[in-house]
Amino acid sequence: MFHFLKKHAAAAAKESASPEGAASVSRSAGDRLDSSLAVSVGLCVLVFIVLQWMGSYSPHWGKSIWHHVSEAFLLFSVTLALMPMYWLCAGSLRRKNKTFVVTWGAVLVQLLFFGLIRHVTADITSDIGNELLYLPYMMAPLVVTVLLGPLLGMFATISICMLGGFFILPEQYAPEKQVQFWILSSLSGMLTVLLTHNLRNRAQLLRAGFFVGLLVMVLCCIMGVINLQAWDYNLTGVLVCLAVAFGVSMLTSVLISGVLPIIEGAFKIITPISWLEMADMNRPLMKRLQMEAPGTFHHCLMVAQLAEAAAEAIGANPIECRVEAYYHDIGKMQNPLYFIENIMDGPNPHDELTPSMSARIIIDHVQDGVALARENNLPRPLVDVIEQHHGTSLAYFFYRKALQYRDEILSRVESGLASPDDVPEVVESNFRYKGPNPQSKETGIVSLADIVESATRSMGKISCEEMQKRVDELLKQRVVDGHLDDCGLTFGDLKKIRNSFIKTLKSIHHNRIAYPSHNPEAKIEKNAFSDVSVREKEEKAVKKEGEGKAVPEIMELPDAGTLQEGKSTETEMKNGADAEENETES
Structure with a gap:
């Protein structure tokens, strides 16, 4: 467990040290509001106010003013102590106010349920079980882990343990019940995080509910929350308590599996399940890409294979990289025959165009892809990778062709065969992509995989030494050009990415034995x-x-x-x- 948290903490620290974005990236009003410092301060104050209001209805605060003030101050102190812990666990996500809203919103909703359950069960007296059986311990850890990651899921678990006692304890202090609550809340929360931190399908939510319910039921029996000694005279009551202890967690997982898509849409958060759903090749854009630009579609598949393996090597999000690679070149569907991978055996239309016009068509596939992505309501990360995967790089082939064409006209002018007015003006900025450069690790990985796949495929027959040399040249060129300055990739990451690329390229360019002829009279040649x-x-x-x-x-x-x-x-x-x-x- 500690190794698991240490690994994710190291990843969060690296992300928090990386720049969030360059100034050249356009930001909407919603983005500015999401990162506003004034909004962050207001949300913190709101959390304190809501907790104080909820605590004022707790039965154990007492009726005296002094007791009330002391309990309020204690609740304020615990909440204040949790804020630095949130700051550390959130990593780079702490810059987004929606992270704060989702995390603390889930914690407050669970505490509200604790208070309501405590109020409803206050008049229920039983010698078999108590109100600890009815509490949904996995609610906040499950929501936060699936939406924001395991570190914030652990933060939600700790917050529930520290704040829950203010809302579920009876009026008279009961230390044994406090210990029981801490054990049930902490262990069930940690198990929830471990079972859902790498979610791949919604059935895993039900599996988490099953195992957490089983854990709660066992712990209640061990700690005496359920009185098993009543088995002899009240078997039905004991069985009901066991079913309640197990069923609350199952019911919680079922309800959350239905609520999660609503939360994802409201806060525009993409979970691993959503990424897997977008990787479906039967989605409309993927079907169009297969039919209208088959060469580009195959290129996207190869880029996805490279990017996914590289993301796993450095601890980035491999599912996100795979889906981003699928969609990064959808803009080529607007003019598929102007891209070499779709020309096949037909004539090259660029032979009839000037280099500047060819460069304009090639460069415009980025803006065409962005427009197509927005028309189809693709999530923001996919729009970003379409816009950023070329960065501000140079369309060097057509730029060099334009320079050669200009030199030919100049030589003809010197020979008196052409007029000086015929010399074309070659401006480098007209041959550069508009950018911006990649702003995340995943986008940076996809951009590197894109150029590596294209370059190595154009080399035809290639040896391992030539492949390694070419990959090194491409990565070095991207670093020198500043293409990766804003995405947070380190030199250590680039080394791992390079090794992963070479390993994957070897598997793509694998050896095959030539099959003999099907003619029965033909002999198999040695x-x-x-x-x-x-x-x-x-x-x-x-x-x-x-x-x-x-x-x-x-x-x-x-x-x-x-x-x-x-x-x-x-x-x-x-x-x-x-x-x-x-x-x-x-």
Whole structure:
């Protein structure tokens, strides 16, 4: 448990040290309100006021003014002590006021339920169980963990433990009941966090409710909250108490599974379940991309494979990276045939355009994608990755082509074959993407995976050494250009990303054996496997001589038809060489 929290605390510390965003990023009124300091202060004051108001109805505050003031001061002190803990657990999320609203809102709602249950069960007297059986211990930890992460889920657990005693204890202080409440609240909250911190489907919510209900039932039996000695004379009552202890947690998980989509939509929070739902290939935009731009669709799949593995390597959100990679190039659907991966065997339309016009069409796929994403109500992170995955980088191919075209016109002007007015003006800013640069780790990973996949695929046959060299060049270029300055990726992260990219590219460019012909009269050529055996021998020799530093090449074996043609070509060349040798001897 402590190792689990330490890992997430380290990740939160790294995120809090990273910049939230550059000044070039446009922010709406809602975004400014979400990060307003005045709003943050007002929310803190509101929490104190609500807690004092709820505490004033607690039965154990007493009727004397002095007792009332002392209890109010104690509640204020506990709440004040929890604020720095929230600041530490929230990490980079603390800059968003909606994080504060969701976290403290869940805590206050659970405390309100505690007060209502205490009021309703005050007149119920039983020698078998007490009001601790009816409390929904997992409510706030479950909501906060699913929406905001395990660290804030643990904060919600601690807050309930420290503040819950003000609302559920009887008028006369009962230390044994206080200890029982702390144990039930803390253990059930921690188990909830552990079971839901890596949520993949909504069925896991019910599983969490089942195990937490089982834990509460067992703890109630062990600590005497349920009087098992009444089994002999009131079996029905004991069974009812056991069912209540178990059923409250199950009912809580069922209700929260229905409420979560409402909270997600209201606060625009995307949970892992939502990411998985958006990864469905049957969604309208994904179906359009498959049909209208199949080459781009395949490119997005490869980028998703690279980005997801890299995100897992550095502790980022792999599901988010995968979905962002799926959608990052949807703008190419507007003009699919102007992108090389969709041209196939047809003519290249850029041959009929000037370099500046070609660059404009290529660059505009970003704005086309943003418009398409907003039309389809895609969440903000997807809009951001579409807008930021190229940053302010240069469309270098067409920029270089424009410079070459300008130099050709200048040479023609010097030769008197063209007028000086025909010399085109080449402005570098016209060949750059509008940006901004990536503003999050996930967007930075997708942008790197995008350029690495495109560059390595354009190289055709490629060895491991060439692949590593090319990946290193691309990453270094992005760092030098300042493309990654605002996304929070460290040099240590880049090293892990680089290694992950190379490992994934090796699996993509894997070896295959050429299949023999289906003609029954054809013979299986031994040469079909000769290259593999020779290569294996070379690898062993390189490992022995180079002390394991050499990298084996990645082979692309020909198919059966090419193999037969190669065989006949080798025979003809051999016969021709023999003929030349005979002529020389004669």
